[in-house]
Amino acid sequence: MTRTARFLPGKTLPDALGAAMKRINAYGVIYPDGYHQVLVEKYSHGGVRYPHILMIIGEPRIHRHFFYPHVIGKAGRLLDYGCGTADNVRQLIRDGFPREQITAFDINRESIDLGIDLYRDREQMEDLFVVSEKFPFGIEEFDIVYSASVIHVIADETEFNNYLANAHSALRPGGVLFGSTLGLVDGVVRSPGNRGPPRLMTKKQLADSLAGTEFSRPDIVTRGGVPEYVPHHENICVFEFYTKKQTL
Ligand SMILES: C[S@@+](CC[C@H](N)C(=O)[O-])C[C@H]1O[C@@H](n2cnc3c(N)ncnc32)[C@H](O)[C@@H]1O
Incomplete structure (x- = not known):
């Protein structure tokens, strides 16, 4: 199959x-x-x-994020951590973010190639991509890390902790982590065995995970509009988050 x-x-x-x-x-x-x-x-x-x-390529969401206007004004070295098709990277470039400041990283190439096949822009995009099973970046290489729809696909606890720790170490002190993930609507308790995204956290669990990785207390905004094809979509929301790597 x-x-x-x-x-x-x-x-x-x-x-x-x-x-x-x-x-x-x-x-x-x-x-x-x-x-x-x-x-x-x-x-x-x-x-x-x-x-x-x-189902969502061609409808990037990064520019609807509450922190996006500051990103466009801010510039700096930006890592899209778990870029997938790189729909959001193309939106950044369309909005004037300097392309030479962007790195689009993923642990596999499949969605990257799907994006290139659909946008037919291999020559313009190829140099932005880094693919590796292991996180390949050194400490404090970036000013901004963007994470869209990655956290909710990471089932494994160690991988999740490593993901946040890598984002933290790759940022310079005071650097920004922002992004979005699917989460649980307030008051909903996830029953074991539910289909759907493997990691659905409450707002508090997401805030605690970020703070536990020594990010500042995050701003998290709840948004609706989870598509009907996501199982149990009525219990699920989108969390947009923004936090900073604390300075010493
Ligand atoms: C649902 S897709 C979202 C892609 C893209 N960010 C977007 O918003 O369209 C999740 C992506 O996260 C990547 N991913 C999953 N675990 C990861 C990890 N530990 N490190 C980096 N990328 C990861 C997957 O390969 C996949 O491309």
Whole structure:
């Protein structure tokens, strides 16, 4: 069974690719005849690791984050930690963030290639990407770390702790971590065995995890609008967070 089996009933790979191409075409990307079929064949064989990513590509969210206006005004070296298709990196570049200051990192290439196939921009984007199973950056290399929809996919506790610790060590003192993750609506208790994103924290758990990694007490804003295809979406919200690496 391929990983495309993870598409929900009623959602197929060809439909999802077609819809993604339509959204991305709105940015001016032109597709040659037969391109949809080429992609369907390619991804029918290889699968799509995160079908959810394909459902949202072409609708970046970074510019709706409450801290985004400060990022654009701030500049500095920025790491997109768990960049996936790099939809958000393309939005940063469109909004004038200096591309030479951006690094887009992921532990695997699959979603990066999906983004490049859909945006058809390998030449313009390739040098921004770093892919490695191990976190490859040194201490204090970045001024800003962005984390979008990564925390909720990390099931393993050690990997989660390492993820936050890496973000912390890669930032200079006073540097900013901002991003978003799916979480639990206030008052909801997650029952064991629930389908859906593997790590759904309450607002307090997220705040404690960030503070426990020696980030400053975070600002966390709750947003709705979790798509219906996310299982138990009525119990789930989006947390946008912003915190800083404390200075000594
Ligand atoms: C749901 S996708 C989100 C991608 C992108 N940030 C976005 O908002 O569209 C989650 C991404 O996190 C990456 N990821 C998961 N665990 C990671 C880790 N420990 N370090 C870096 N990236 C990770 C996955 O490979 C995947 O590309």
